[in-house]
Amino acid sequence: MIEAHQLTKRYGEKTAVDRLDFTVRPGTVTGFLGPNGAGKSTTMRMIIGLDAPTSGSVIVNGRRYAEHSSPLQEVGALLEAKSVHPGRSAFNHLAVQAYTHGIPRRRVNEVIELTGLQSVANKRAGGFSLGMGQRLGIAAALLGDPATVMLDEPVNGLDPEGVLWIRNLLTALAADGRTVFVSSHLMTEMALVADHLIIVGRGRLLADTTVRDLVRHAGGDTVTVATADPARLREILAGPGIEITGRTGSEELQVAGMSARAIGLKAAEHGIALFELTERTVSLEDAFMELTRDAVEYHGTTAGTDTHGRAA
Amino acid sequence: MSTITSTPAPAPARSTRPAYRVTGPRVVRSEWAKLWSLRSTWITLGLALLFLVAFGLIAAAQYKSRISSGQRMDPDFARATAVSLSLFGTNFAQLALGVLGVLVTAGEYTTGMIRSTLAAVPRRLPVLWAKSAVFGVVALVVGTIGVFVTFIIASGIVSGTAAAMTLSDPGVVRGLLGAGLYLGLVGVIGAALGALLRSVAAGISILVGALMLVPGLISLLPSSWQDNISPYLPSNAGQSMFALTHDATTLSPTAGLLVFLGWTVLALAGAAYRLVRTDA
Numbered sequence: 001m002i003e004a005h006q007l008t009k010r011y012g013e014k015t016a017v018d019r020l021d022f023t024v025r026p027g028t029v030t031g032f033l034g035p036n037g038a039g040k041s042t043t044m045r046m047i048i049g050l051d052a053p054t055s056g057s058v059i060v061n062g063r064r065y066a067e068h069s070s071p072l073q074e075v076g077a078l079l080e081a082k083s084v085h086p087g088r089s090a091f092n093h094l095a096v097q098a099y100t101h102g103i104p105r106r107r108v109n110e111v112i113e114l115t116g117l118q119s120v121a122n123k124r125a126g127g128f129s130l131g132m133g134q135r136l137g138i139a140a141a142l143l144g145d146p147a148t149v150m151l152d153e154p155v156n157g158l159d160p161e162g163v164l165w166i167r168n169l170l171t172a173l174a175a176d177g178r179t180v181f182v183s184s185h186l187m188t189e190m191a192l193v194a195d196h197l198i199i200v201g202r203g204r205l206l207a208d209t210t211v212r213d214l215v216r217h218a219g220g221d222t223v224t225v226a227t228a229d230p231a232r233l234r235e236i237l238a239g240p241g242i243e244i245t246g247r248t249g250s251e252e253l254q255v256a257g258m259s260a261r262a263i264g265l266k267a268a269e270h271g272i273a274l275f276e277l278t279e280r281t282v283s284l285e286d287a288f289m290e291l292t293r294d295a296v297e298y299h300g301t302t303a304g305t306d307t308h309g310r311a312a
Numbered sequence: 313m314s315t316i317t318s319t320p321a322p323a324p325a326r327s328t329r330p331a332y333r334v335t336g337p338r339v340v341r342s343e344w345a346k347l348w349s350l351r352s353t354w355i356t357l358g359l360a361l362l363f364l365v366a367f368g369l370i371a372a373a374q375y376k377s378r379i380s381s382g383q384r385m386d387p388d389f390a391r392a393t394a395v396s397l398s399l400f401g402t403n404f405a406q407l408a409l410g411v412l413g414v415l416v417t418a419g420e421y422t423t424g425m426i427r428s429t430l431a432a433v434p435r436r437l438p439v440l441w442a443k444s445a446v447f448g449v450v451a452l453v454v455g456t457i458g459v460f461v462t463f464i465i466a467s468g469i470v471s472g473t474a475a476a477m478t479l480s481d482p483g484v485v486r487g488l489l490g491a492g493l494y495l496g497l498v499g500v501i502g503a504a505l506g507a508l509l510r511s512v513a514a515g516i517s518i519l520v521g522a523l524m525l526v527p528g529l530i531s532l533l534p535s536s537w538q539d540n541i542s543p544y545l546p547s548n549a550g551q552s553m554f555a556l557t558h559d560a561t562t563l564s565p566t567a568g569l570l571v572f573l574g575w576t577v578l579a580l581a582g583a584a585y586r587l588v589r590t591d592a
Contacts, residue, residue: 045591048431048434049430049434050427050430050431050591050592051591051592052591065434066434066435066436068434069333069334070331070332070333070334071334071431071432071433071434072332072431072432073329073332075431077431079427081424081427082423082424083424083425083426083427083428083431084423084424084425084428085346085350085419085420085423085425086423087350087351087352087423088346088349088350088425089349092345092349093428095345095349096342096345096346096349097342097428097429097432099338099341099342099345100334100338100339100341100342100432100433101332101333101334101338101432102332102333102335102338103332104330140428144332145329145330
């Protein structure tokens with residue numbers, strides 16, 4: 001569980017993180033999305049106390065990260081920036097962190113195996129490829145068997161097999177009851193693993209929502225129908241949870257909440273001829289782009305999301 | 313890299329999770345492991361020991377050969393003792409140990425390792441204390457072994473000359489222990505400067521400047537100022553810790569130790585302040 005309250009970080013004139021309020025809950029994968037420079041990494045650094053907030057606070061499992069007696073057991077973090085001494089072997093890199101907590105050697109070997117680093121465990125980390133470095137970072141994040149796992153852009157540099165592995169890992173960690181907080185600037189990647197989304201732009205919260213709601217608010221999955229008698233079609237399709245829109249005088253209707261198949265069947269049943277029946281799916285990427293573009297243009301006033309960004 | 317476990321190992325149920333805990337001794341254990349798991353440690357400590365022993369023995373051999381060949385010697389060399397000859401390498405060894413001290417702390421910032429370190433120990437200060445203690449003790453031990461070994465061999469070389477001394481002569485053991493302690497504290501100062509400046513280059517520059525350049529620059533000051541300032545400089549105070557003879561222009565060994573400890577504490581205080589107050 002991660003709770004941010006009015007979390008703010010300023011570097012001189014520049015505000016990297018602007019009064020963020022959010023809660024990351026256990027048992028699900030929460031995606032942390034935003035364009036580059038949106039303040040995701042800074043927020044994550046503040047969560048584990050590497051950066052001090054200018055104002056506001058962020059607590060992990062009820063306390064500030066530094067106040068825990070066993071921090072690695074509370075939050076395991078993979079940061080975007082390299083956090084490894086290139087001269088140390090992968091095994092030693094993990095071992096020196098394990099020593100601080102009294103984590104047994106057995107656990108070090110476990111995370112090495114889990115991340116598939118056995119064959120390079122005794123090689124110097126400086127020679128690692130981007131993907132292997134990423135695996136070492138994930139191994140370190142899992143070392144303390146943490147209740148909260150926080151990964152900053154974990155799929156960076158991974159091959160397709162590695163990407164799939166990360167997805168399974170995140171899902172399994174969440175299913176295990178852990179809090180999983182993963183950042184990305186790729187909506188498509190997030191949509192595959194995350195249940196919940198926290199979207200930021202220019203340091204501000206743009207949306208705190210679910211994948212499903214985000215799509216629905218962005219126009220959702222709609223069906224375009226064209227018929228000679230739109231008024232009658234409107235009548236027969238009307239029902240709870242179904243939203244029908246269309247310009248007066250136009251033959252076209254936009255129907256949300258009903259499949260093209262159901263609409264076609266219903267129309268046939270009532271003997272209405274359809275000229276067009278097209279399903280239109282809003283991609284998450286579109287929804288995300290729209291949301292973040294608004295943030296840039298209107299400085300955080302976004303309509304149609306669960307939580308509104310504050311006006312500047 | 314070809315084998316990937318596709319599902320994570322089942323984590324133990326919440327109730328059976330092991331209880332880990334960060335403690336001071338564990339942080340020390342971690343820093344100890346960090347120090348020895350890098351090749352640069354072995355190389356630099358080896359160099360320090362080599363400088364200490366080799367230069368001390370070369371100095372002793374030179375002295376001996378000039379004495380026996382009846383050459384005229386410059387006054388400094390003529391007044392040499394077995395102790396001063398065997399400590400000839402201290403100047404070079406202090407560089408190696410000081411630089412390694414800087415690397416121990418600043419190296420974490422330049423590589424990014426500091427983020428892993430502070431994520432594991434977010435209270436931060438235990439890391440600085442552990443690093444300083446671990447490296448200080450290692451530098452102390454290496455320095456002390458080095459000077460004693462050098463003295464034992466060097467005193468054999470110069471036996472029978474005016475410089476001859478044995479461990480049982482007054483002040484010898486104190487001088488040698490003082491030199492070892494000085495080298496240990498130089499290591500701590502190096503580590504503190506590295507943590508304060510967070511840059512290997514800056515740390516080494518300030519260290520070399522403070523220990524080797526400032527004493528030279530002081531000679532540019534009016535001589536009345538020199539006499540007041542000079543003994544308290546880190547290098548001169550440090551030398552008082554292991555010099556056998558003291559005069560009006562130098563501090564006593566105890567005063568030298570206290571002044572040098574003062575410099576060490578000052579550097580550590582600066583490092584602690586920066587570590588706690590600024591983002592990593």
